[in-house]
Amino acid sequence: MAAPVRPRAPLRAVVFDFDGTLAEPVLDFGLMRRELAALVRPFAPGASPAPQVPVLEWLQGLAAGLQAREPGAGPALLAAAHARIRELEVEAAGRTRLFPFTRELLAGLAARGVGTAVVTRNCARALATVFPDADHAVGAVLTRDDVARVKPDPQHLGAALAALDAAPGAALMVGDHPMDVEAGRRLGTWTAGVLTGAGGRAALLAAGADFVLGDCAGLPGVLALAGLLPRGGGRPCAPRPAVDSAARGA
Secondary structure: OOOOOOOOOOOOEEEEOOEOOOEOOOOOHHHHHHHHHHHHOOOOOOOOOOOOOOHHHHHHHHHHHHHHHOOOHHHHHHHHHHHHHHHHHHHHHOOOOEOOOHHHHHHHHHHOOOEEEEEOOOOHHHHHHHOOOHHHHOOEEEOHHHOOOOOOOHHHHHHHHHHHOOOHHHEEEEEOOHHHHHHHHHHOOEEEEEOOOOOOHHHHHHHOOOEEEOOHHHHHHHHHHOOOOOOOOOOOOOOOOOOOOOOOOO
């Protein structure tokens, strides 16, 4: 995928992934995959999610094939699977905390006139358990319950930028997984990977990240050095009614 052409000008918006980016990654995806394989067995004997295929997309494909063979079975499988996923997410959320730097980071960006948002494949109840005042801390929160298609589909990130009234070229997508980088590149934003979750430095760079940091605490400094952080307290985008870094050119 060719690198998008973006002006090297101060950002108007920064959009964050949640688990592994702003909050501790606690959810056990291995357990989730095992439980879902057992749950779908009555519908599709022998079916099991491949490690490289995200669970939500695997379920959609499985349900579509099942529906074609047995009308009505696809929605039933999805309902049962998503109910169990939600249970696992909410249980994990009860053991999850925001990273110590999260609130200060978000407040600091707002003070510089940069709008912020959260986009996550997690459910709304789980996010609210960890970050109950998220709607007051950022300009937009979009969980999988709020969109028809989740990242890496660019519609998820696009909905957040629309809420902030920010163009992709003046925005940054930040996350711990290569799919976060993919979502940003597909939409044309700047992208940053962090090493506090699922993705390693090599994988994030291979996905095309413009920056890779140890954690989000170092983000303002890296953006300032790159000329992407507003100098003063500009007007933030508002919703409508120890750092390991690597920078690439525009």
